[in-house]
Amino acid sequence: MTDSQASGPNNTNRSDPLYVGYMPAPDEHRRAVKRTLILLAAWLSFCAFTLVLTMPSPGEGVWENSNERVWEGFLTNDPYPMLLTPEETLLVVSMGKHGAHDQIDEFANSHVSLRGYELRRQGRRMIEMVPDSITPLGEAPSPQPTLSMLDIEPIDFTGEIIDGKCYLGAMKPGNGFAHRACAVLCLRGGLPAMFAEDDASPDEPLPLLIVDGSTQVPEHVMQYIATRVQMKARRASVGTLPVLIVDSSTIERANDFFGNPKTIVIEQSED
Amino acid sequence: MSSSYRTVQWNAHKKIYDLTIALAVTGFIVGFVILSRIFFPSPEQISTPILLIRACGICAILMLHLILIIGPLARLTPLAAPLLYNRRHLGVSFFSVALIHALLVVGFYGGFGVQNPLLAVLDAPDGSVPFEFFGFLALIIFGLMAATSHDFWLANLGHAWWKAMHMMVYLAYILVLAHVLFGPLRADSNVIPIVLISIGAAVVLSLHILTGTREVLRDFRDHAHCAQENDQSGWVDVCSVDDIPPDRAKIVQIENHERVAVFRHNDALSAITNICAHQGGPLGEGKIIDGCVTCPWHGYQYKPECGQSPPPYTEKIATYDIRVEGRRVLINPSPNPPGTHTEPASFEPWPEDQHD
Numbered sequence A: 001m002t003d004s005q006a007s008g009p010n011n012t013n014r015s016d017p018l019y020v021g022y023m024p025a026p027d028e029h030r031r032a033v034k035r036t037l038i039l040l041a042a043w044l045s046f047c048a049f050t051l052v053l054t055m056p057s058p059g060e061g062v063w064e065n066s067n068e069r070v071w072e073g074f075l076t077n078d079p080y081p082m083l084l085t086p087e088e089t090l091l092v093v094s095m096g097k098h099g100a101h102d103q104i105d106e107f108a109n110s111h112v113s114l115r116g117y118e119l120r121r122q123g124r125r126m127i128e129m130v131p132d133s134i135t136p137l138g139e140a141p142s143p144q145p146t147l148s149m150l151d152i153e154p155i156d157f158t159g160e161i162i163d164g165k166c167y168l169g170a171m172k173p174g175n176g177f178a179h180r181a182c183a184v185l186c187l188r189g190g191l192p193a194m195f196a197e198d199d200a201s202p203d204e205p206l207p208l209l210i211v212d213g214s215t216q217v218p219e220h221v222m223q224y225i226a227t228r229v230q231m232k233a234r235r236a237s238v239g240t241l242p243v244l245i246v247d248s249s250t251i252e253r254a255n256d257f258f259g260n261p262k263t264i265v266i267e268q269s270e271d
Numbered sequence B: 001m002s003s004s005y006r007t008v009q010w011n012a013h014k015k016i017y018d019l020t021i022a023l024a025v026t027g028f029i030v031g032f033v034i035l036s037r038i039f040f041p042s043p044e045q046i047s048t049p050i051l052l053i054r055a056c057g058i059c060a061i062l063m064l065h066l067i068l069i070i071g072p073l074a075r076l077t078p079l080a081a082p083l084l085y086n087r088r089h090l091g092v093s094f095f096s097v098a099l100i101h102a103l104l105v106v107g108f109y110g111g112f113g114v115q116n117p118l119l120a121v122l123d124a125p126d127g128s129v130p131f132e133f134f135g136f137l138a139l140i141i142f143g144l145m146a147a148t149s150h151d152f153w154l155a156n157l158g159h160a161w162w163k164a165m166h167m168m169v170y171l172a173y174i175l176v177l178a179h180v181l182f183g184p185l186r187a188d189s190n191v192i193p194i195v196l197i198s199i200g201a202a203v204v205l206s207l208h209i210l211t212g213t214r215e216v217l218r219d220f221r222d223h224a225h226c227a228q229e230n231d232q233s234g235w236v237d238v239c240s241v242d243d244i245p246p247d248r249a250k251i252v253q254i255e256n257h258e259r260v261a262v263f264r265h266n267d268a269l270s271a272i273t274n275i276c277a278h279q280g281g282p283l284g285e286g287k288i289i290d291g292c293v294t295c296p297w298h299g300y301q302y303k304p305e306c307g308q309s310p311p312p313y314t315e316k317i318a319t320y321d322i323r324v325e326g327r328r329v330l331i332n333p334s335p336n337p338p339g340t341h342t343e344p345a346s347f348e349p350w351p352e353d354q355h356d
Ligand code: HEM
Pocket: A178, A179, B050, B053, B054, B055, B057, B058, B060, B061, B064, B098, B101, B102, B105, B106, B109, B121, B132, B133, B135, B136, B137, B138, B139, B176, B179, B180, B183, B184
């Protein structure tokens, strides 16, 4: 700046505009602003386009949250809040990020009707129950579900531990690291954990997770939520629901953005 | 430190500036949502709150880059002055967009659960990278800056404090980069968002390095050419009258003193401090308009002969005694108290310099 100013008496007659905000802008500045705005608009559009196009698909989960329906079946709290109908086993959850254990307790192991909204994805259906909507339907034969093991020895799985409700359609996407805080909150609230395996086909039903013998994910496993993990688990089922029985000491982080798999040794409690 | 400040003056340019920001922000967010609806039709629809979280986050980071680029750009070319003029409003708008992003995250990711929503978002499980916390820290810094952006705070905190606080924008920028790279981009298999953010960071960094180097070189050169005090009289020979174009200034550096702006107006010279009383703008890069030195940053004005703002304004800056010997300009390097009248030093113009 000083250089050009100091170039002596020769530049006396050059046009020498100064932009002052409260005065009419010189033509040079007007033109520069126009060009900048065009450039900026182009850059914003480019960013919007590319960033929308590069978002991964959130999957085909559905949450029919404006279509209240009535279900009938055998209600149980063991191992999960579930409604057993002659055709299938439906998970039951509460509104918000809460499991339905407490609401169901009073009516557990009886024949009921209840109202709610359906969530579904990959052949897995879930009922988001309307509060206080359970009506007992009297005695009926009790098809008490049992956990039946398919594997004797654990086998390797790679994928992501997810909270069932978001992943089935309450949040789209309901997985991935960006969603971590929500997933952890859901699992702390008692929503069922599931496992989304890498390369699982869209019609393969999502398995539920039982970690260290509990349907509630232990706090020390929360660090693995929303990241890719490897683990050893045994397959089982309850009603029509596939289940993975996993020992938390086998869970380790799989490859991600930051490189190599990392093994974190977790002290195991003997019981 | 001065205890007076002028209230924000509204004018056409500020209104256009603000309108442009509002249109660009809403255009971007609405456009982002519409494009997502087009490219992800049902049943692969992305939840609206999540779309808004993303649109606001991305809009905010784009605005942050623009804010960081405008500073060095304005030092490279005076044509960027209109962008600099109302940059504070851009800053406050940026903060609002980032705040909406954060509130939506706290509401939707942190809400409806068994924990306090803010804690649920900030309390990452042990062993997991707390990327939301990086965003939170950055937001606090931006909030402090937005809250103190008004000239009231500049006047009451003093220049050094205000400036130091506003330099924290660079710390906050690094936190935002960490927030995004360790968070949403962490497991992203797509490299394009990472490429875009690298381009942004590279532009910000290179512009700062470029202007920084230029300024270091200028300081170095100024130091080499630094006018020396004359032992006997104390007056310093700073330049020739022919170095100064009409109604403009030459900025001179005198050893162990602040920079001085020597203005030429009506075939006479006046010397004032180079530092504007408003935000420290470089007065010597300004111009004389309507008989007043006009600051290139926000247009504060001072009479060259006394360093006082024309009524009703009351700002005052330091003046320097000046005289011309032959065609050499001499300055007494001890500043007069702000607002002191000094006699302009007149000189014979070259014939081609004559005003009409
Ligand atoms: C309390 C403060 C903040 C919190 C809790 C927060 C949280 C989050 C979360 C959870 C995401 C992932 C969203 C998703 O994709 O689902 C995200 C993304 C993002 N955030 Fe923030 N953030 C905060 C502040 C900021 C600030 C100050 C900026 C500044 C520019 C920012 C910029 C971004 C960007 C650019 C993204 C990527 C958008 C995307 O997800 O595609 N955030 N933030």
